[in-house]
Amino acid sequence: MxxxxxxxxxxxxxxxxxxxxxxxxxxxxxxxxxxxxxxxxxxxxxxxxxxxFAGDAANSINISAGRTTKPYKGLQSGRQIQFKNDDFKFLQEEFEKEIQFISPTLQRSANVVYKTKKDNYTIKGVNIGYDVLESASVIEGRFLNVLDIRNRLKVVVIGKMVEKDLFNGLSAYGKELNIGGIVYKVIGVFTDSGGDNEERVIYTPYTTMQRIYGGNDEIGNFGMTYNPKLSVDAAIAFGHKMKRALQKRHDVSPNDQRAIRVSNRAEDNSxxxxxxxxxxxxxxxxxxxxxxxxxxxxxxxxxxxxxxxxxxxxxxxxxxxxxxxxxxxxxxxxxxxxxxxxxxxxxxxxxxxxxxxxxxxxxxxxxxxxxxxxxxxxxxxxxxxxxxxxxxxxxxxxxxxxxxxxxxx
Known part of the structure; x- marks a missing residue:
């Protein structure tokens, strides 16, 4: 009281x-x-x-190719490793249980034109679901789908800053962009937690880029997310296992650290x-x-x-x-x-x-x-x-x- x-x-x-x-x-x-x-x-x-670490999924892995630095199995050092669609299929089948999502990735810069506006942006050829890997959120329209990939359609999903730069506050959805002399239709606009630089990127089907730029099945690198049920140690071991499998597939010395590089967020998280x-x-x-x-x-x-x-x-x-x-x-x-x-x-x-x-x-x-x-x-x-x-x-x-x-x- x-x-x-x-x-x-x-x-x-x-x-x-x-x-x-x-x-x-x-x-x-x-x-x-x-x-x-x-x-x-x-x-x-x-x-x-x-x-x-913003801008990428917490369980992401990136695999990129470089040049060999060691001779191996009679092959000289200095070979350029080139991933192809067969490698994509191999990873999907070999590591089906460990991989949650995987996308081939091709990248180049190009002049992008809309009416009188023009600027240079990064163009990325990716697979469906790549927005999850990049922690991107579609705010208008949609992201790439299976039909876009299968039919190699000339469609793009652009970052919010691209829309701001080229469209003066108007909606870009449904409009057409001239990218490197080729016309693409805008099917979506996205934001990215990674900031403005990540929003000055344009996504298109990787199959479309393969057909237009080279007419081949070459792939630049792979972006993927691993099964979130994997522990940190298991995810790190998974990354090493993939690297060894790709080294064996491309006749790369197991001690060659530059020919095939694996960037695993699990290691960073650890x-x-x-x-x-x-x-x-x-x-x-x-x-x-x-x-x-x-x-x-x-x-x-x-x-x-x-x-x-x-x-x-x-x-x-x-x-x-x-x-x-x-x-x-x-x-x-x-x-x-x-x-x-x-x-x-x-x-x-x-x-x-x-x-x-x-x-x-x-x-x-x-x-x-x-x-x-x-x-x-x-x-x-x-x-x-x-x-x-x-x-x-x-x-x-x-x-x-x-x-x-x-x-x-």
Whole structure:
């Protein structure tokens, strides 16, 4: 039950001992301030990693071909490895269980013209479902389908920035573009979480590019996503297994690292997870160490408070105050100071992060901030800290005999 007299006594005690109260509060506020800054910067580093991997599916793998650097089976080094449709079919059949989606990819730059507007863009020949691999979202029309691939149709799906550059705010859907002297129909417009550069790309069926540019079945590289049920270790092993299979298929030395290159997000994810685990442990150790220092500081101050008020507490006991009332009074004072100072430290910390956030981007710290769950956890920690800091001195004060307290200097 709320006791206004008890709270009046607590506020009177705080107001009569302003310096002591300020020092107590400063200890806690400074601890929470450092705690908030550490967690905020840690979150900023996490955001940087997320931003760096934006634009591609988290379970993506890219396979590209280069030149051999080692002689093998009587073949000279320096051979250019060329993937073809047979390799596409081989991967689909050989690794059917591990592959979620796979697309041949061809790429070239070309001048794109719409009426009086003209610019140079990247043209990618891809398979159906490639939008999932690139984390692209179609906002108008549709993406490529089976009929587009099978019939080698001259259709394109363009990025939002391409539409903005060439169509002056008008819809590109259904319009025709002249790409390298050949007319294509726009069947869709997409956005990409990877940013403007990813939205200045034009997708067309890979079969169409094979027919128009070369009249062959050559493939530049492969983009794919692996089965999300695979663990990180299994996904990494899968990537190595594919590489060995392609090396064997193209007579490439197993020790040749450049002829066939596999970029596996599972390896990147594994490294990032290890780094983030280490970072989280470091932040937790330093952050909670700072909190513990703050708790110890206010506990020491509360011990001094009890000693300073020994006579007062003795008089209270002599007048019939129960030990529980004394404990409650001291603990409430401790909790009040801790909560107010801690909240102040939290607000200042969040304010500093908001203020310096933009300037930290050059240090690869993006949008530093503290999540709601962290704020709730910090609040609970504050209350707990106040209880811990105040309980032991309060319990000791409650055990003081009135006659001993009244004789104290």
């Amino acid at each position: 709320f006791d206004i007299d008890r709270w009046r006594e607590i506020f009177q005690s705080i107001s009569k001992n302003k310096l002591r109260s300020v020092l107590s509060g400063f200890t806690v506020a400074f601890a929470i301030l450092l705690f908030t800054l550490l967690f905020g910067i840690g979150n900023g580093l996490k955001n940087t990693f997320k931003e760096g 490294q990032v997870e290890t780094m983030m685990l280490g970072l989280n442990i470091l932040i937790l150790v330093i952050g909670f160490g700072t909190l513990i220092a703050g708790i110890v500081g206010i506990s020491n101050i509360m011990v001094y408070v009890v000693k300073e008020r020994t006579k007062e507490l003795g008089i209270r006991k002599a007048l019939g105050a129960s030990p529980s009332s004394i404990i409650t009074m001291i603990m409430l004072e401790s909790v009040l100071i801790t909560a107010l100072a801690g909240y102040l430290g939290l607000v200042i910390g969040v304010g500093i992060l908001e203020f310096i956030g933009p300037s930290l981007e050059k240090y690869f710290i993006l949008n530093p901030g503290v999540s709601t769950s962290t704020v709730i956890a910090a609040t609970v920690t504050l209350i707990t800290a106040g209880i811990i800091a105040g309980y032991l001195p309060a319990k000791r004060a409650a055990q003081i005999k009135p006659i001993v307290a009244l004789r104290a200097d």
